[in-house]
Amino acid sequence: MDSQSPQDKARRLTVGSVLRSYVAQWRSQMQALSPPEQAAVLLIQPFTVARWLTIPDVRSHDRIQLALNTALSPLLILLFFNDFVDFSMPVAAFGGRALPLWSVVLLHSAVLSAVQWTITDWASKPAWMEALFLGMAFLCSIAWISIMAQELLSCLSTLGHIMSLSPSIMGVTVLAWGNSIGDLVADVALARSGAPVVALAGCYAGPMFNMLVGLGLSFIIKTVIMYPQPYGLHYSANISVSFGFLFVALLCSIVAVVLSGYRVTRPWGFCLVALYFAAMLTSLMVESNLMQV
Template sequence: MAALPSTAACASARAGPAAGILDYAAIHACLLRGDRRLSLPILTLLLLAHFRFLAAAAGAHFSPAVSRLASRLRLSPSMAAVTLLALGNGAPDAFASAAALRGAGGLPRAGLAAILSAGAFVSAFVVGAVALIAAPFAVPPASFARDVFFYLVAASALFCVYLSAEIFLWQAVGLVLFYVFFVGLVFYMDLGAAGKLVSSAELEMGRAAMDLPVSVEHGKQRAATIWTVLTKVTRVWDWPVTFLLKLTIPSTLPSEWNRFYVCANICLCPLILLYSFSSFIPLDSRIVFLFPQIRFPLWSVVLLVSFCLALSHFRFEKETPERENIASTLISFVMSVFWISTMAGELLNCLAAIGVIMDLPPAILGMTVLAWGNSIGDLVADVALAKNGQPTIAIAGCFAGPMFNMLVGLGTALVMQTARVYPKAFVLEFHVGIVVAFVFLLLSLMGTLFVVTWARFRVPRFWGYCLMGLYVLFTIVSIAIASSSG
């Protein structure tokens, strides 16, 4: 009889579909029989593994891919931030917010709150982290003022729309077009500068990034003898993570070319991309292939074709490429975005499961775990760029990424909703917590613009501490409001 509650909890955990690769609720209720003494340490280890996976994907693959693409395409730091970095960091959050806004019940409010909380997290905590790591460093005056000012205008406009409690179709379309205008302005300013933004020093730095492997772990093993054992343990921990990433993310450096890993990339990357689109195209969709009378699952056809291509490549391609291939760099960028997005989702689900096991109120989970989980990809990617000597791209991405989420992700979802009720307005549900998120977001943006301008467009280290303190205050106020209002 004592096993009945555990059995019921296990059945309840398995009733719904898993939100990610692992079902953490089922691990707790079924595999570990609901024992907190076992579940909390094991889930904490999984949490650390997710963090390490995120750091490795961002530092060893995503950051070098962004640097090399920016160098090959001759993009300025601001242009790279509003295109490559915004798309890489913002696309998963944009899709999630769009799905939430299309949902019923409290999901539309949750989608708007998630975008604003993530924006406050990035503009305060992530900018603060970049400042503490790389400060003091200079930023281009024109591009920095432009990025912060446009984000400030966009947030202020959306705040005014939210206070009116309704939004029309033309306003929603205006949000998306505002970001298109912003990208066009960045492109125009880069062309007008005629190479001033992309200085020769930046190009040399980009070429050096193409020749040398970039990793956030460089320099960390210069510790004293006391850390030798810890270093060995870390290497054992890192090996499976590094091996899996090499199997699924192509190397962009000719010096790191390996025939086995290239064949594994050819075989596995199409399957992973198919899995990433499984919400639109089910993996078990039946299609006709070779035999007209037989319908094969889509995943088996993709696996067979990619395996044959990998086998032929292993058989005939035996020479190391002489120079970097732009196609490999693009695929490396896409696969890095996939792993960062996927592992950020796993991290979020694991954090949520730990919160449920510890009986934390849903309001506190929503204002902390969900906001942090949605932005962990931005934090890891931007910090990795700052550590790799690219703080200018990182600081620009701290504003371009959240603005992309707000204007393109949220804006696209609002266009869909307002088009459904056209010519009427789509009603926005008022909540004081969202107003507080707007206020703190605007405060962080105005403060950063003022302080950096006052410091003659250098990011001072003390402002990093101030921004982190501002975010801690925002979190405390938000939790208090969420706990009192429910």
């Protein structure tokens, strides 16, 4: 019977044994999948590895992952702020050659990674380091979401250009559906689980946050980048259509809820769905020049 504690076993680990355990675990997971599932896993494996390298797992005591996170997470954060600071901006000279900003950041983060490796072991890490990795994981997660959102917008713009669709139509259809499907599933699940008030509050709080905070921060960042030049908005008639239907829906919701004794009834739900389809039909008619706004 093995009398060694988990801490003693962890301290006897080596880099080689941990790497072999990675490979063995990956092989066992792949063997349990069907060929189509294996193909899908291999397709997304580069993105999975990239997230593993840059987003710390606070619950883990894996020295290898945490050391790589310390070395590579600053590069991801630097890429996130690339609109403010050029990723390849020369900041130092070495041997007669200018060093880009990313190489200097990588050098410093590698030194911090080496320090982190020396003050931790395979069994545990200092409590203050957990708080540090938690903040790093939060920032890196936001950076990944932002990068993926930028790529999604680029794909939508390319798709709209190929199909000769305006950005406003892509925004009120494909982008709006993709952005809201998660909220739809969560709100329906909350309502069915007996928390309709929470679901109803989320229906309005989520779009309000996107419009006020998301749009406000976007305008702030864009104007700071373009300063002192003004940022010119490209007007589209569908923007007026969308805001008009949104205003009508909110105003009518207030009146309907008050008249029904502060209850959201099923008929009013059908009215809101019909109003949404009317908004989509109007947007398509405006885009097709069948209606002037």
